[in-house]
Amino acid sequence: MDSDAAIIRTTALTKIYAASNGQRAPVPAVDHLDLEVRQGEIFGLLGPNGAGKTTTIGMLTTRVIPTSGEAWVGGIDVVAEPARAKQLIGVVTQTNTLDRSLNVYENLYFHGRYFGMSAKDARAESVALLERFHLADRAEADVVALSGGMAQRLMVARAIMHRPAVLFLDEPTAGLDPQSRLSLWEAVHDLNASGQTVLLTTHYMEEADQLCQRLAIMDHGHILALDTPGALKRSVDADTIVTVHAGDRTDELADVLGRVDGVVSAETAAGAVQVNLRGTSRGLLPRIITAADAAGIDVEDLSVAEPTLETVFISLTGKELRD
Amino acid sequence: MTEIAEAPIVVTDARPKSQASRDAFVALLLRDVTVLRKEMGMFLGRTIMQPLLLIFVFTYVFPKIGQGIGGSGRAAEGFSTLLVGGVIASAMIFQGIQAVALPLVQDFGYTREIEDRVLAPLSVSALAFEKVVAGAVQAIIAGLVVFPLAFFIPANTVHLSIRPIYLITLFPLGALMSAALGLTVGTRVEPRQVPLVFSLLVIPMTFLGCVYYPWATLQNIAWLKWAIVVNPLVYLSEGLRLSMANGVPHMPVLAIYAAIIAFTALLLKWGIEGFRRRVLT
Secondary structure: OOOOEEEEEEEEEEOOOOOOOOOOOOOEEEEEEEEEEEEOOEEEEEOOOOHHHHHHHHHHHHOOOOEEEEEEEEEEEEEOHHHHHHEEEEOOOOOOOOOOOOOHHHHHHHHHHHHHOOOHHHHHHHHHHHHHOOOOHHHOOEHHHHOOHHHHHHHHHHOOOOOOOOOEEEEEOOOOOOHHHHHHHHHHHHHHOOOOOOEEEOOHHHHHHHHHHEEEEEEOOOOEEEEEHHHHHHHHHOOEEEEEEEEEOOHHHHHHHHOOOOEEEEEOOEEEEEEEEEEOOOOHHHHHHHHHOOOOOOEEEEEEEEEHHHHHHHHHHHHOOOO | OOHOOOOOOOOOOOOOOOOOOHHHHHHHHHHHHHHHHHHHHHHHHHHHHHHHHHHHHHHHHHHHHHHOOOOHHHHHHHHHHHHHHHHHHHHHHHHHHHHHHHHHHHHHHOOHHHHHOOOOOHHHHHHHHHHHHHHHHHHHHHHHHHHHHHHHHOOOEEEEEEEEEEEEEHHHHHHHHHHHHHHHHHHHHOHHHHHHHHHHHHHHHHOOOOOOOOOHHHHHHHHHHHHHHOOHHHHHHOOOOOOOOHOOEEEEEEEEHHOOOOOOOHHHHHHHHHHHHHOOO
16 A cells, blocks of 8 residues: 555445434435545544534444445445455544443453454553553553543544554544643644544544644535645635624625725625635724724624634635534 | 654554454454453342242242142142243343343443444444354353252252253253344334333243243143243243153144244344344444
8 A cells, every 4th residue: 555545435425314203305414425535644524513524434434334325445345345344444433432341451452352463462452552542550440430531542542453544533522621632632643643544523623723634624415625724724815814793784794895995805604794805904904894884884893813724614605613 | 642653553454354253253252251250240140039039939938838839749849840941941031131132222322332342343243143142151151050049949859850962952042042032122122111121021921931831731721822932932941841851741842943943043133133223324
């Protein structure tokens, strides 16, 4: 496997869940997804809840059966040969799936055994992983006694124990405290530095920005944009974004501000007006307020920022990530 | 966690599917045995209590106080003898169901602990079958544990004559059937309602499972005799009596084997399908 080779490839991958009682016609959770993840990269799926990220990971990890389309991991068709594909993947799911009947050490030991390690190797590897993930003093503890951060570290340790070709992380830091989040980011960075391919989903734009080398922005089962975080941010035609809140007359305000001298564009998004500027914004803020005043619209709040992935998402979908 | 960046990661290549599946299957059994060993006290408690009390009251207390069941003397001895097979059979069914169905409540619960094992490199059907094998091991242990109780507690002599061929085939077959029933219950019943199954299914099954009376003696209640042929426990009770209690009437041997094998196959099919449906979306 050379380094530029795709380790994950999907073509027209689609999942339509059967409509549950009282629901209207089923809507595809993932809709004709074409994706390529290269060996050795950290690839992110960024999008709000319900965008289809978890379903995508579910299909790539054999737990969700696609309605149509194809998916390969490490050259193995995951739909046709799930049992073989499972050897090549490590998964950290959103919920804590540690085996509560086993202690911390045993969770690792038996995982190693499931994947064909000898008792001796599984023992040695478990001890090494506990050390590496700062869980050695908890080896004999019940997994229910672990804090959220420790449980997450153990799940990551477990997921990489059998040397998977791809590590899947589904919303790895949702619900973690800031310190645990940072420590997990570090762990993922380090793993990647030693060659681990990672596919992660997140709805935190900072996480996507910090961790991912390439990123697909997803909504409603589609990929809206795919590039490096930097290129995605540059794709917004501005280097400064002014967000103006002014009650509910946003369409009118966008019209007015779009005509202000020096403004590239102004559009309504997420209940505010997003004004895109290029070059310096000096002198522009007073002009924006003056223009709004002249139109008889009260500006309630105004903020200036550089484009972020949030901006990118808003300009692609017209809504905020955390809607 | 800076020290994580050590040697470059070497991706393990996929081993042949058959080998990986076999390794995973054995390791999963090992895991279940480990868990059983940790919970041995609880396991023995829940296995022993009911049969112990049943045998004690019916075959020790009753004869001593001269009360009813089986009368006295030879009739009481006959009852103690026929109870052995029945009590072992019901203990096996009870443990088989419990061993498989109850853990599934947690596995399919909010956190879906099962996903960890679903990701082990074997097919989901093989994983479901592993649950059944592990449950069958517990059912066999339950049977072995109850046996001495049924033999030594009764106040009257228990007359056993073991027929090894039947015993060593029916014991594992019955255990598999019990655990397959557990898988069906655990996957087809809503997790929240599994405890209800024990009152609504297991208890009627036990009372109407020819545990306390041979099937042939039901001839005066023909409707009951034929109504309970859908109860798998009937065949295990009959089969174990056939294996160890000489002189007690029993169903034709062929019917016993055919029914146990058919129930096992059917329950395995339902259970594995139910398991796949729970685990895969």
